[in-house]
Amino acid sequence: MLSPIQVLCSDITTLSLEPEPFASYTEADIISTVEFNHTGELLATGDKGGRVVIFQREPESKTEPFSQGEYNVYSTFQSHEPEFDYLKSLEIEEKINKIRWLPQQNAAHFLLSTNDKTIKLWKVSERDKRPEGYNLKDEEGRIKDISTVTSLQVPVLMPMDLMVEVSPRRVFANAHTYHVNSISVNSDYETYMSADDLRINLWHLDITDRSFNIVDIKPANMEDLTEVITAAEFHPHHCNLFVYSSSKGTLRLCDMREAALCDKHSKLFEEPEDPSARSFFSEIISSVSDVKFSHSGRYLLTRDYLTAKVWDLNMESKPLETYQVHDYLRSKLCSLYENDCIFDKFECAWNGSDSVIMTGAYNNFFRMFDRNTKRDVTLEASRESSKPRAVLKPRRVCAAGGKRRKDDISVDSLDFTKKILHTAWHPTENIIAIAATNNLYIFQDKLNSEMH
């Protein structure tokens, strides 16, 4: 199976890193989503400028053992363009909110990418041969003079330099009044859902002109609105089950077999509030920013502002485990509310065996928690500490006024503009992708790389 966690914590090797170092970056380069495909061979990132960059893992090479496992750019394309909604006089951002890969069924790869309003299905295919030896055209494509043609030949396919072609196959538009925050492909490989702030729609991958609305929490009077949908995901194995999270910290598991409109949940996961910990910001920090099913389908991982929680699908009353991601911020909530950081939406990820969970924090820190040994580690994704092949050093944040060791960071010197919102874990191996603003970091377990 996978490498044990203790090795992962102390020996993290960095692999291929970010693109050319720029002195300053444009806002369009900020990475807004990261996603591995189902085999882990491809890694897609979307940015604020509407572009998608796909990285491919280099295959094992006997001659160059260290190049194995490096991710190199495979393809880049513009997925979404900025649009203007003339009816409401609003700009529609081209920022890619989510990318989800479809399971591979033939030689081509398919992915869904979405901005606030429109979901697109892209086909990524390779071309490494081309036909040569036409009768009517010469090598450059010019029409031949017929009188020079004396004999006929059959065109043959000759190898050529690998070319990656990306083409839009479907555009699923005009189904969302509010901003799309999640998409999730169903395990039936035929349907997928898209969730915005108030509604969730079910689509068939082949049908673009209509979708089914399966959840609608919009109140009759918008002024009664107190809760929005923040994330949604299909169950990895049961094609009828899905979960969606809300801004009030609740999770709802819905069964599509029960009714056409799944407003009524099958299960409601909610942790009762601790009255002693109540503050003005209790509700804001309880808002769930991401929800992920475990690979087994038995557990749910949720992220709210200060914690990551693991829920058992069979227990609705409280989470199975709660992990404090950056509890030192609890006393700073007022300032974080002022500077809007309290509204940041962090994502979370499971490892392949569901034994470790990972999520991002501020100051380019990210955290990993081992569910079995209850150990955790804080690591930093930054240029200075991430030279290729370097081993990442665990970091520590010390609350102000406390004992401070060397290399500890004080809470007050954390950089809140450097936030790691998007992380992804390889489906089977201990390889993680971390998006830090405009940079992508890929880390691999050292033991993992030595084994190959």
Next chain:
Amino acid sequence: MESKNLTVYGSERHSCVQGPCLTTEAFSLKMIMKGQKRKFPPEDVEVSDRSSSTWESQRQFVFSVSLNKYQHGQELPEPSLRRSVLIANTLRQINLQACRSVCVDGPIPPCSSLSALQENEQESRWNKVVPAKHHSAEGVINSDSALTTCPVDSSHHPSNSATTAISSILTALDSNIDWSPQAAQRMPLRSLENLQRPSEGNAAWAKQGVRGYGGSWEQQEECRARESNMDAMRSSYLSDLTVEDLFQDIDTSLLERDMGVLGLRGNGGGYSGGDDLPRYLLPFSPSSHPLSFSLNQNLKCLPSFSSFSPLSPSVSPSLSSPPSVFFSGQNQGLELEHLMEILVES
């Protein structure tokens, strides 16, 4: 050795952050929003003691920051619904705590039990506070139940500084808010959505009439009277939706403001106001006769937005006066007819 590094540092943290940390710390610049001056130094640790002045100042600080945030959020080219909802809920929460703290201080015992009741209420029972774009300032004083069940006269309580602070902030904001047409048109969908279910929509308008008081405790009596009128009105609304479908395309937000300027009041009581607006806009049928009289009646039912809109500041001070229909006389009715015809034709 390794395990030490990997210990959940939380256990050590508890030993660090102990003892009162009420003094303001020197925050790093990164934590402060760019260019914003702080009115109150935010205390770091939430003070659980509700009656202390520190908690009070914290509450007021969060309140003012929230109001600012909400307005800024609405003015953005792309307002985030999640953010707006969270800020609105925070404001609601603050106000509820404010009311509760006042009630607890008061000599009237029923208040405390009522405030406890309020605590147990579902959130959906609370009347909407802020999300409406028109009412971000005034709407902050929420749930009529909060107002009516805590009949505390401000003159009797020196510890009412909180509520007076709130009302002063609100009145200041009232005059300062820039209600440019763009702010109104920014989300035209909202008014359309409300219009689609006018029965609920009118109920909302009726409730908003209560909210327009801006937290003045002296007007509790009118508040309660108005609320009972609202209840009567609400119960008599018919939910005839057939006509509304025809008028979904018409953005009536401007119309409503115009109505407000003409000084209409929404306290007819007992009128079936559910589909008044579409009925009113119809080409006049022989059954509605005489025309001006029916107009009078229908218009009475449309609550006025002027009570919360600085567009017609002259109207708002008359909140305390008994509701009346300014609109009278055939001439004005004909003018309005004309206006409606133009709207329908366009």
